[in-house]
Amino acid sequence: MNLQQTGILTKADLVEAVRYPSEERMKKGPVAVCECMQNIPCNPCETSCPFQAIHVGENISNLPKLDEQKCTGCTTCIAACSGLALFVVDKSYSDEVGTVSFPYEYQYSFQIGDKVKAANRAGKCVCEGTIKKIVNTKKSDRTTVVTLEIPIDFVDEVRSIYRQR
Amino acid sequence: MMRVTSHPVLGEMKEIEWVNITVNGKPMKAKKGEMILAALLAEGIIVNRYTTKKQEPRGLFCGIGQCTDCMMVVNGIPNVRTCITPVEEGMTVEVQDGLGKWRGDK
Amino acid sequence: MKQCEMLVIGGGPAGLSAAIEAAEAGVQVVIIDANEKAGGQLFKQIHKFFGSSMHRAGTRGIDIGEELLQKCKDLNVEIWLNSLVIGVYDNNVVAVDVKKSLTEHELVKVQTKKIVIATGASENAVKFPGWTLPGVMGAGAAQTMANFHRVLPGKKVLMIGSGNVGLIVSYQLMQAGAEIVGIVEAQPNINGYAVHASKLTREGIPIYTGYTIIEAKGKERVNQAVIGKVNPDWSIVEGSEITLDVDTITIGAGLKPLIGMAYMGGCKLINDRFLGGWAPCHNYNMETTTKNIYVAGDASGVEEANTAIEEGKLCGVSIAESLGYLDSTKAEELKKAIWNRLAGLREGAHGTERTGAKQKQLEEYTKAMEG
Numbered sequence: 001m002n003l004q005q006t007g008i009l010t011k012a013d014l015v016e017a018v019r020y021p022s023e024e025r026m027k028k029g030p031v032a033v034c035e036c037m038q039n040i041p042c043n044p045c046e047t048s049c050p051f052q053a054i055h056v057g058e059n060i061s062n063l064p065k066l067d068e069q070k071c072t073g074c075t076t077c078i079a080a081c082s083g084l085a086l087f088v089v090d091k092s093y094s095d096e097v098g099t100v101s102f103p104y105e106y107q108y109s110f111q112i113g114d115k116v117k118a119a120n121r122a123g124k125c126v127c128e129g130t131i132k133k134i135v136n137t138k139k140s141d142r143t144t145v146v147t148l149e150i151p152i153d154f155v156d157e158v159r160s161i162y163r164q165r
Numbered sequence: 166m167m168r169v170t171s172h173p174v175l176g177e178m179k180e181i182e183w184v185n186i187t188v189n190g191k192p193m194k195a196k197k198g199e200m201i202l203a204a205l206l207a208e209g210i211i212v213n214r215y216t217t218k219k220q221e222p223r224g225l226f227c228g229i230g231q232c233t234d235c236m237m238v239v240n241g242i243p244n245v246r247t248c249i250t251p252v253e254e255g256m257t258v259e260v261q262d263g264l265g266k267w268r269g270d271k
Numbered sequence: 272m273k274q275c276e277m278l279v280i281g282g283g284p285a286g287l288s289a290a291i292e293a294a295e296a297g298v299q300v301v302i303i304d305a306n307e308k309a310g311g312q313l314f315k316q317i318h319k320f321f322g323s324s325m326h327r328a329g330t331r332g333i334d335i336g337e338e339l340l341q342k343c344k345d346l347n348v349e350i351w352l353n354s355l356v357i358g359v360y361d362n363n364v365v366a367v368d369v370k371k372s373l374t375e376h377e378l379v380k381v382q383t384k385k386i387v388i389a390t391g392a393s394e395n396a397v398k399f400p401g402w403t404l405p406g407v408m409g410a411g412a413a414q415t416m417a418n419f420h421r422v423l424p425g426k427k428v429l430m431i432g433s434g435n436v437g438l439i440v441s442y443q444l445m446q447a448g449a450e451i452v453g454i455v456e457a458q459p460n461i462n463g464y465a466v467h468a469s470k471l472t473r474e475g476i477p478i479y480t481g482y483t484i485i486e487a488k489g490k491e492r493v494n495q496a497v498i499g500k501v502n503p504d505w506s507i508v509e510g511s512e513i514t515l516d517v518d519t520i521t522i523g524a525g526l527k528p529l530i531g532m533a534y535m536g537g538c539k540l541i542n543d544r545f546l547g548g549w550a551p552c553h554n555y556n557m558e559t560t561t562k563n564i565y566v567a568g569d570a571s572g573v574e575e576a577n578t579a580i581e582e583g584k585l586c587g588v589s590i591a592e593s594l595g596y597l598d599s600t601k602a603e604e605l606k607k608a609i610w611n612r613l614a615g616l617r618e619g620a621h622g623t624e625r626t627g628a629k630q631k632q633l634e635e636y637t638k639a640m641e642g
Contacts, residue, residue: 003469004460005460007461007478036466038465038466039619039622041323042321043323060323061615061618061619061622080329082320082329083466084470107172107173120473122472124475141319142173160474167422168423169421172447173446175421200420203422206422206423211406212492213405222405222492224405226409227393227394228408228411228415228416229306229412230306234403242373242374251307
C-alpha cells in the first residue's frame with residue numbers, strides 16, 4: 001500500500017526519495033522535514049524561509065529541496081506551508097528524548113507542560129509526549145505550531161496529537 | 166446545538182443578536198440576518214419539505230440556492246429557497262407539503 | 272435602460288478580478304451577483320491557498336475575498352446584490368431580476384458594451400439508494416454551512432470522493448468540530464493532493480480507496496451508510512460491505528461549469544471531462560465565439576480560485592484594451608504575464624490534463640471562427 005492509496009506517508013518513502021534529513025544533521029539540532037512528495041504549484045515554503053534553506057525555483061511545481069546545512073529549524077516554514085506538510089524534528093536534546101514541531105489548526109485546550117498522547121502519520125497513538133511550545137503569531141496566520149517532546153525513537157514517526165475516536 | 170461558536174480560523178462568534186421566528190407553529194430564536202435553513206439546522210431541524218408524489222423528506226443539498234431541495238412555506242409563500250433567504254423578525258416558516266399552498270388557498 | 276461599459280455576471284474570484292483589472296484602467300463596471308454578499312465561494316475557503324507567493328499563495332481564501340471586495344469598493348465598481356441575470360440578448364442587452372423582498376422583484380434591462388460570464392460551477396451529485404434523504408448533501412453545501420453560516424450540518428460525517436474538495440471539506444468539518452467517519456473513493460488511488468490526505472490520515476481518518484457508497488439508510492434523516500469494495504467492473508465485492516453509523520453523507524464528486532448564460536449567448540461549447548463537462552470555447556483574450564461575451568473562472572472549465580483570479584484579470588485587461596483604455600503594447604505585456612502565471616498554476620501533479628483541455632478550448636475557438 002502506498003501514499004496514493006492510503007494517504008499515509010512513511011519515513012521509508014521519504015528516505016527513499018532522499019527527502020529526509022540525515023541522522024547526523026538531526027543530532028546537531030532542529031531541522032525541517034518537507035513531507036511534500038507531489039509536484040504542487042506552490043512556493044511559500046521557499047519564500048518564507050529566512051535562511052534561504054528551501055529551494056523550489058522558478059517552476060513553482062518543483063518539489064521543495066532542503067539545504068540541511070542552511071536550515072536552522074526555526075519553524076517559520078511550518079505555518080507558511082499551505083499543505084501543512086512541513087515539520088521540524090530535533091534529536092539533539094539527549095539520547096532519550098527529542099522534539100517534533102507540527103502545524104495544528106484545531107481548537108485545543110492543552111497548555112505548555114501538559115502530557116498528551118502523540119499520533120503517527122496514520123493517526124495511531126504511539127507514545128506519550130509533553131507540550132514544549134505553542135506558537136501562534138500574527139505571521140503564522142491562525143496556524144498554531146506545536147512542539148512536542150517525545151521519546152527519541154518516535155521523532156521520525158509522530159506528526160500530530162492523538163485524536164480519540 | 167450545532168452552532169460553531171469557536172473556531173480555530175474563524176475565531177469566536179460575535180455576540181449574537183436574535184430575532185423571533187415561528188417554525189411549524191412553534192416559537193424559535195434565530196440569529197439576525199442568517200439564512201432560514203441555517204437557523205433551522207442549528208436547532209436540529211433538517212426536513213424542509215416533503216415531495217409531491219411519494220411524500221419523501223428533503224433537506225439541505227446544495228446550500229447556495231441552486232437545487233430547491235430546501236424550499237419551505239415562508240410567511241405564507243410556498244417554494245422559498247431557505248438556504249438563500251434570511252430570517253426576519255416575526256417570520257413564519259412551515260415545512261412544505263408537495264408543491265405547497267399560498268396562505269389562504271384551500 | 273441602464274447603461275454600462277462592462278457587465279460581469281457573478282461576483283466570485285473571477286468576476287471580481289475581471290472588474291478590478293478593468294476598473295483600474297478606467298472601465299465603468301457593474302457586477303451582478305445573485306447572493307446577499309459578493310465573493311462567490313471564497314468566503315467558505317478558510318484554508319491557505321497554493322500558488323506563487325508573489326500572488327497571494329499562503330493567504331486564506333476568506334482574506335482574499337475581503338481584499339477583492341475592498342478593491343472593488345475603492346475603484347467604485349458597482350455591485351448589485353440579490354440580483355440574478357435571467358437573460359443575455361442580442362446587442363449586449365442583459366436582463367436582471369433584482370430581488371427586493373420575499374415578494375417584490377424588479378426586472379431591469381442593462382445595455383452594456385462587454386459581458387463577462389463568471390458564473391462559477393455547480394456540484395455534481397452521485398445517485399445511490401437513499402441519496403435524497405436529509406443529511407445527504409454536497410460537500411460544498413456542508414462547507415458553506417460550517418464555514419460561512421457557522422452551523423454544523425452534522426456530527427458524524429462520511430465523505431464520498433477524495434478529490435481536493437472532498438479532502439479539504441473533510442478537514443474543515445473537523446476543524447468546525449465534526450467527526451469524519453471516513454472518506455470513500457471508488458478509484459484505486461486518492462484523487463486529490465497527498466498533502467491534503469495526509470492531514471486527515473494523521474488524525475486517524477480512514478480513506479477507503481477502491482470503495483463506493485452502496486446505500487444511505489434512514490427515515491427522516493440518514494443514520495447509516497453502507498459502503499463496499501468495487502470490482503473492476505464496478506460490481507461490489509461480495510462480503511465487503513461495511514455499515515457505518517453516520518448522520519451526514521457529503522458528496523464531493525466534482526463540479527461542472529454553470530454555462531446557462533453562455534448557452535443563451537450563443538457561445539460555442541465543448542465537452543471535456545477535465546473542464547468538468549461543457550464549457551464555452553474562448554480565445555487568448557478569454558472572449559467566446561460570441562463577440563463581446565467573455566468568460567472566466569470555473570464557468571470556463573472547473574479549476575481553482577487562483578486560476579479563476581488570473582482568468583478574470585485576463586478578461587479585465589482584454590476588455591480595457593478593446594474599449595481603448597489600455598494601449599495594445601501595455602495590454603499585451605500584462606496578458607503575457609498572466610498567461611505565464613496560469614501556465615505555472617497548471618503545472619504539476621494534476622496540471623497536465625487541465626493544460627491539455629484548456630489548449631483544446633483555444634483550438635476549438637479558432638476552428639469555430641474559421642469555419
